[in-house]
Amino acid sequence: MSKVAWIGLGHMGVPMSKNMVEAGHTVFGIDIAEPAREAARKNGVTVVSTVAEAVRDVDAVFTMLQNGSIVTDVVTGPDGAFAHMPAGAVVIDCSTIGIETARTLAAQAKERGLGFVDAPVSGGVEGAADGSLTLMLGGDIEHVAIAEPLLKSVGEYIVHVGPSGDGQAMKVVNNAMMAVGMAAACEVSVLARRLKLDPQVYFDIVTRSSGDSWVFRNWFPLPGVVETSPSSHGYEPGFMIDLIHKDLRLANATAAEFGVQLQTAAAAQQLFAAASAQGLGEKDCTGLVLGLDETVPS
Ligand code: NAD
Numbered sequence: 001m002s003k004v005a006w007i008g009l010g011h012m013g014v015p016m017s018k019n020m021v022e023a024g025h026t027v028f029g030i031d032i033a034e035p036a037r038e039a040a041r042k043n044g045v046t047v048v049s050t051v052a053e054a055v056r057d058v059d060a061v062f063t064m065l066q067n068g069s070i071v072t073d074v075v076t077g078p079d080g081a082f083a084h085m086p087a088g089a090v091v092i093d094c095s096t097i098g099i100e101t102a103r104t105l106a107a108q109a110k111e112r113g114l115g116f117v118d119a120p121v122s123g124g125v126e127g128a129a130d131g132s133l134t135l136m137l138g139g140d141i142e143h144v145a146i147a148e149p150l151l152k153s154v155g156e157y158i159v160h161v162g163p164s165g166d167g168q169a170m171k172v173v174n175n176a177m178m179a180v181g182m183a184a185a186c187e188v189s190v191l192a193r194r195l196k197l198d199p200q201v202y203f204d205i206v207t208r209s210s211g212d213s214w215v216f217r218n219w220f221p222l223p224g225v226v227e228t229s230p231s232s233h234g235y236e237p238g239f240m241i242d243l244i245h246k247d248l249r250l251a252n253a254t255a256a257e258f259g260v261q262l263q264t265a266a267a268a269q270q271l272f273a274a275a276s277a278q279g280l281g282e283k284d285c286t287g288l289v290l291g292l293d294e295t296v297p298s
Helices: 013-022 034-042 051-055 068-076 099-111 124-129 141-151 166-194 199-206 214-218 241-257 263-280 285-292
Strands: 003-007 026-030 060-063 090-093 115-118 133-138 155-162
Touching: 003 013, 003 051, 013 026, 013 034, 013 060, 013 124, 026 034, 026 051, 060 068, 060 141, 068 090, 068 099, 090 099, 090 141, 099 115, 099 166, 115 141, 115 166, 124 133, 133 141, 133 166, 141 155, 155 166, 166 199, 166 214, 166 241, 166 263, 166 285, 241 263, 241 285, 263 285
Parallel strands: 003 026, 003 060, 060 090, 090 115, 133 155
Antiparallel strands: 115 133
16 A cells, blocks of 8 residues: 655545545545645545655655646745655556646656656546546556556556656546537536426427437436536525636647647637626536526526
8 A cells, every 4th residue: 555645636646546545545635725624634634734844755646736837836835845755656646637737747856756647537526436437547667667556546447648748638628518518518408498398308309309418417417307417505605607617728728739629629718708707617517507697597
C-alpha cells in the first residue's frame, strides 16, 4: 500500500480520496475550504494544513482542482508540491486543465527529477462515488506505471493515451461532445415543456429512441424523473456550470489553434456563459435549463 497526497477535496476529490482510503492507502488531504476538509476527515483522510506537509513523504500527489491556473499554483508555487515532494514521486493530475498546461507542468517536473501524469477523468460524481471512472492518461511510461495501480482504486477503464498532454487532448474532445449534448438536452427539454409533454413519458421514449445519450439518460435536466440526476436535488452539483463552461473554452480554444471550427461547441459555450452571467455558475450543469425557462421548478 502507498502513501499519497490528495489536493482538492471537492465534488470529485472527496469520493475519489475515500476510495483511495478504502483500498488501503494512507491519504494526506488538503483543501482551502473547511466543509471539504470535514467531509474528507469523516472518510478517514488525514487532513493537513500545508501542501508541504501533505506531500513530503509520499509516492504520489493527486490534484483534483478546478482549473489549470490553480493546479499550476499548487504544484509549482514556492510552497507547492514540486518544492517538497521526494525525488522520484509523481504528480497525478485528475483535473481538466488543457493540453498545454499539462505539457508545461510535465516539463517542469522532469527538470526537478519528478514525474507528472495528466489523468483527467470522466463519469461524474456518480462514477467517482462507485469507483467506476474512466481515466485518460498522458505521460512517460515510467510515471504512468506508478500511476496506473493507484488509479485502479478510483476508476475502471484506465488508458495510457500517449505522451504528456494526450490525456487532456482526449478529455477536451470527450467534454466538447458531453457539453454540446447537455446544452441540447436543456434546450429541447424547454420545448418539450412548451409542448406539454409529460416529462416521464418524454424521458422514457427518448431513452428508447435515437435521441438518447449518456448525458440525457444520467443527467436528465427536468426535476423529478431521474432520482440520481442533480435536477432532482435542487440543481446542486454534480458538475458546475462554471466548470462545463471552462471545458468548452478549452475545447473551442484548442479547435481554433488547430484550425477547426466547432460551431455547436461555440454555441454551447455562449449558452453556459449566459447561465453563468445569470448567477447560475455554481449550479449543476443541468441547471442551464433554469436560465432558459424560468418556469422550471428548482
Ligand atoms: P470542485 O470545485 O467541487 O472542487 C475543487 C476543490 O478544490 C474545492 O473543494 C476547492 O475548495 C479546492 N481548492 C481550490 N483551490 C485550492 C487550493 N489552492 N488548494 C487546495 N484546495 C483548493 O470541483 P470538482 O467538481 O471536484 O472538479 C474538479 C476537477 O475535475 C475540475 O477540473 C473539473 O473540470 C473536473 N471534473 C469534474 C467532474 C464533475 O462531475 N464534477 C467530472 C469530471 C472532471
